[in-house]
Amino acid sequence: MLEYLKAAVCDANIELQRRRLVIYSWGNVSGIDRKSGLVAIKPSGISYDELTPEKIVLVDLQGNVMEGGLSPSSDTQTHLELYRNFSEIGGVCHTHSTNATAWAQACKPMPCLGTTHADYFYGAIPVTETMSSESVGDDYELNTGKSIVTAFRAADYRLIPAVLVANHGPFTWGDTPARAVEIAAVLEQVSELALKSAIINPKLEPVSPCLLDRHFLRKHGECAYYGQK
């Protein structure tokens, strides 16, 4: 079933390693087929070097395995909560990439300090609330997803396709699994920029709303004029 999706998800997972966003098996990408409601996701603990489309697991939106002989990623319930709540996304990516994870561990939202950030994210990257011991103890991965959804009550997931899960690391998303990985790579780069800019000038303020508008809208929406038509 869904050979195209399993191939795309397999490729996107391998891209994590090519972009140096992961070591060992620290990261996972999924993709959804909205018609059938099936999600293709990396199997748990498998290294990227041995990943093939046949090893990608298909689950339904409740997490039941529909195809595949391996257990799905231990973070599957987080991915599913995002698919259930963010109805327009087609791919989700989770990494422990160095600089983005440093911000997540610091439990700080990452301000928009420049146009590199503004080209992809329409404002600060939200950080989730620290989870209560109840949330951690029970249905932890599902509750991680819920904490992300809560963080986007005050933000639009279509305009800011990334979050920092407190004490943990980044999740990103996009219309395809490949796009979710691209956003993860950009977030890592932007996180390093923000860390270094804050060292050079600790009193730095976010960019002006008009510069944010200009750069984000140059690449997104009806009036976009970046790239080829």
Place this chain on the structure above:
Amino acid sequence: MLEYLKAAVCDANIELQRRRLVIYSWGNVSGIDRKSGLVAIKPSGISYDELTPEKIVLVDLQGNVMEGGLSPSSDTQTHLELYRNFSEIGGVCHTHSTNATAWAQACKPMPCLGTTHADYFYGAIPVTETMSSESVGDDYELNTGKSIVTAFRAADYRLIPAVLVANHGPFTWGDTPARAVEIAAVLEQVSELALKSAIINPKLEPVSPCLLDRHFLRKHGECAYYGQK
């Protein structure tokens, strides 16, 4: 037209990736043929891996496309403003390289803290003024170029071939597209040095004028004695 220039501009753009100054399509290099007044520039949003001389776009100094089936870089108007005002340059380069962009985001001029810097830049690297909402809203890329020109009212673009655009990133230039890229690579390295030196010694002062003279003039001007004659 101008096959040599399109080849040189194509090579210089690919060199950005080889020198690890860009990811995805985040950077662009152009070159000018001063006789015809034509500028060769990277097409917008095209990856370096698929770039060929045939894809390089030729525009005149007002930005009209004279040859090529692709849209030119969205930063074209910034490049053109530099060619119109800095009459001796032959190539312009723009990147989001990590350390130089961190300084640009920090909105701080980068002081000359050592001879590595002094070998290429005759003083601090200027940072532009933050742009007003009018400037950002209207003819943004042109106004970016104007803010660079303004920053060089008090400096000589021939002696300091680089600028930090506030909240954005570096632009560099030289007599050829290849030289503009070399300056971008040097600026990135010098930016990392300055960041790290400032961490080790936060009260650091710029180098003495005589040391600046010695190193810059060792490599530039009539009395240069670095390299082979």
Place this chain on the structure above:
Amino acid sequence: MLEYLKAAVCDANIELQRRRLVIYSWGNVSGIDRKSGLVAIKPSGISYDELTPEKIVLVDLQGNVMEGGLSPSSDTQTHLELYRNFSEIGGVCHTHSTNATAWAQACKPMPCLGTTHADYFYGAIPVTETMSSESVGDDYELNTGKSIVTAFRAADYRLIPAVLVANHGPFTWGDTPARAVEIAAVLEQVSELALKSAIINPKLEPVSPCLLDRHFLRKHGECAYYGQK
């Protein structure tokens, strides 16, 4: 003797270089055969490029060379002290990897600031006491091992398979030589995360005990559910 062990120890030493945890010959991995009480260890000062299983030295638990024509690592007595005291380990690894060594030089225990850390280490990484001049002057490498054992009086070496030797660098261990190297690679990554998180938020507290439990126990012990069964 013990061909399988010498091959595993040789591979694990070469992996140090592949993972960029060492330059020159700065690191060593050993493995033990608990039945015979023999330890296989890297010869001293030999580069990883010329290492072969035949060059691996076999010593007994007192440090007597039992097989091999080369001198064993100068750190052999430290490894042996760990094997004598930590009865369940099968491999030991020592590196000077950049970020873990920076923490060791700083003489600070490394707090658990996130789930990347909690996935592998059940709490802060201990740092040893600074050694007295007597300890350094006499049986230095043995006393280094003793200082590690002392640091684990208040911690369980099975749950925290790493230590920072003050002013020196990290030692890690596991059930096999390969696992000891994996732990060294993870420690290096976690050390960079901790350094960068502390820059972003200097007042950062360790993660909650419940999050530590959840992540460590997700991967270890009877109720582990990460990976494939």
Place this chain on the structure above:
Amino acid sequence: MLEYLKAAVCDANIELQRRRLVIYSWGNVSGIDRKSGLVAIKPSGISYDELTPEKIVLVDLQGNVMEGGLSPSSDTQTHLELYRNFSEIGGVCHTHSTNATAWAQACKPMPCLGTTHADYFYGAIPVTETMSSESVGDDYELNTGKSIVTAFRAADYRLIPAVLVANHGPFTWGDTPARAVEIAAVLEQVSELALKSAIINPKLEPVSPCLLDRHFLRKHGECAYYGQK
């Protein structure tokens, strides 16, 4: 003349690039034949990719070119001053490697913060005095050498084979050109460790004299026991 020396100097210069200690042509290595008093050194401004033993320049201890059609490194007079004053050295290396140069630009001696440092350098790495405008204006490269010699009035160049030239970068030396490059690579690594340790613990003190003794003497002098006999 001196084919063996020119080959060794050529190799050592190329090693600078392999170890990522230089970009472009930013670094130079020389070697001396003490019998004839001739010094082999990199030609100025030549890239490492095109370097061959035939291009290495031979000069006498006063700097007269004795063989070779290219101009010697612009830093030649600094190298010669070191050979004239440090009678036991056989090779000299100069780089602008990132972390060592950051310390040199910061005009701070680099304290011995750990055993990685102590394994190669018997104490802090000295920094030269900032040069006066007279020294910079006249015989600059010779005076750079003199400032290094002055910095070693209170230290032994045989025990600390490296210096940080203020506002400039590191020079290192050893019994051969290859050893001078190895010391440069170690200094770069130790410089990164010191920078990061100081971030983690700004109040850090140097290691104890006894630990310094133990590690330095483990590798050097009559009682050395590191490596193979």
